Structure formats: structure tokens, C-alpha cells
Amino acid sequence: DAGITQSPRHKVTETGTPVTLRCHQTENHRYMYWYRQDPGHGLRLIHYSYGVKDTDKGEVSDGYSVSRSKTEDFLLTLESATSSQTSVYFCATGQGAGETQYFGPGTRLLVL
Amino acid sequence: SQQGEEDPQALSIQEGENATMNCSYKTSINNLQWYRQNSGRGLVHLILIRSNEREKHSGRLRVTLDTSKKSSSLLITASRAADTASYFCATDKTGTASKLTFGTGTRLQVTL
Numbered sequence: 001d002a003g004i005t006q007s008p009r010h011k012v013t014e015t016g017t018p019v020t021l022r023c024h025q026t027e028n029h030r031y032m033y034w035y036r037q038d039p040g041h042g043l044r045l046i047h048y049s050y051g052v053k054d055t056d057k058g059e060v061s062d063g064y065s066v067s068r069s070k071t072e073d074f075l076l077t078l079e080s081a082t083s084s085q086t087s088v089y090f091c092a093t094g095q096g097a098g099e100t101q102y103f104g105p106g107t108r109l110l111v112l
Numbered sequence: 113s114q115q116g117e118e119d120p121q122a123l124s125i126q127e128g129e130n131a132t133m134n135c136s137y138k139t140s141i142n143n144l145q146w147y148r149q150n151s152g153r154g155l156v157h158l159i160l161i162r163s164n165e166r167e168k169h170s171g172r173l174r175v176t177l178d179t180s181k182k183s184s185s186l187l188i189t190a191s192r193a194a195d196t197a198s199y200f201c202a203t204d205k206t207g208t209a210s211k212l213t214f215g216t217g218t219r220l221q222v223t224l
Contacts, residue, residue, distance in 0.1 A: 098142055
């Protein structure tokens with residue numbers, strides 16, 4: 001376990017409200033990732049970061065934004081939550097591009 | 113569509129038997145990784161095999177890679193009830209820096 005925490009672990013919110021999920025790491029890994037996991041889809045990459053203030057889109061980035069102001073923290077924001085964003089969100093970190101990733105415990109988000 | 117597709121989608125065996133799951137992918141890769149996910153938890157890295165390797169072992173795990181067929185297999189020998197989990201392959205595709213693409217997983221059930 002690479003010392004990755006996610007907060008909150010569970011959240012219920014209403015459609016149209018903004019939501020921010022936080023990922024915190026203590027391993028000083030350069031790369032950080034946000035995935036969502038849905039039945040039948042496996043894990044899909046939302047956004048990732050390859051350094052402080054350096055981020056890029058994944059395959060399902062619409063409706064999401066990210067920020068990384070320091071190495072330890074990677075924030076995922078749902079700008080205006082929709083029911084289709086109900087999912088389990090996982091943060092991961094890695095030391096090198098395309099190398100082993102270490103996952104957090106996940107955040108269960110329910111958008112009503 | 114997913115880069116990695118695991119087969120079978122679900123597998124049920126008895127304790128002590130071997131479990132084999134397969135992963136096929138579509139484009140050239142730098143490496144292929146296998147992860148395990150226990151119910152409700154984050155993913156845990158099991159093994160990474162690079163494109164110039166054909167076989168790797170880690171404890172009761174054996175992974176093979178056939179780049180000509182674009183496929184990999186994960187063998188778990190002498191399965192235990194604690195091996196019950198979902199198993200995912202992930203590929204680091206050539207030319208897509210930093211990102212892994214995950215398959216939809218094989219659900220393994222090991223019964224006593």
C-alpha cells in the first residue's frame with residue numbers, strides 16, 4: 001500500500017451541485033490518476049497528472065476537472081454533478097509513466 | 113472499446129485447483145500488468161511483464177505474454193479461498209505516455 005488516502009469515502013449529492021474529491025499521497029510519486037469504475041466498463045481514466053500543475057485528459061473527462069497544486073494532492077471536481085456520474089472513483093499514483101500504479105481505497109459517489 | 117479484454121468474465125473453482133485467466137489486447141504495448149481487486153477495495157498490483165519478456169513468476173502466480181498473438185495469461189496455482197477477487201489486466205500502450213488501459217476483469221470465485 002503506497003500511502004494513498006481518498007476523501008470523502010462516501011458521498012451523496014444532488015444533481016447540479018459541484019463535488020470535489022481529494023486524493024492524498026505520502027509516497028512522493030510523480031504521477032497521479034483519477035479513474036471511475038462502473039459495472040461492465042472496468043476502470044476508465046478520467047484525468048491524470050504528470051507533475052505539479054501538469055495535467056491531461058483521459059478517456060472520460062467530460063464534466064470533470066482536476067487540479068494539482070502540490071505533489072501530495074490531486075483534486076477531482078465534478079463541476080455540476082449528474083446521475084451518470086454516480087460511480088466509484090479511484091485515485092492511483094505511480095513513479096513512472098506506464099509503470100506500476102498504487103490505488104487508493106475508492107470513493108463511492110451517489111448523485112440523486 | 114477496452115484495450116484489454118479478459119476471458120473468462122467469471123471463473124469458479126475449488127480450493128487447490130489452478131486458475132487461468134486470459135487477456136487480449138489490440139495495439140502494441142510497452143508492458144502488461146495484472147491487478148487484483150477484492151470486493152469493495154482498491155486494486156492491488158500483482159505483476160508487470162515487459163514486451164520483451166515471455167514469462168514471469170511471483171510466488172503462486174505465473175504470467176505469460178505472447179506479443180505476436182497480443183495476449184497474456186495469468187495462472188494462479190493451488191488456489192485458496194483468499195484468492196477470490198476480480199483480476200484485471202492493464203496495458204501500457206506504445207505511444208501513450210503515462211497511461212494504462214484496463215480491461216473489464218475476470219471474477220474468480222474459489223470455494224472450499
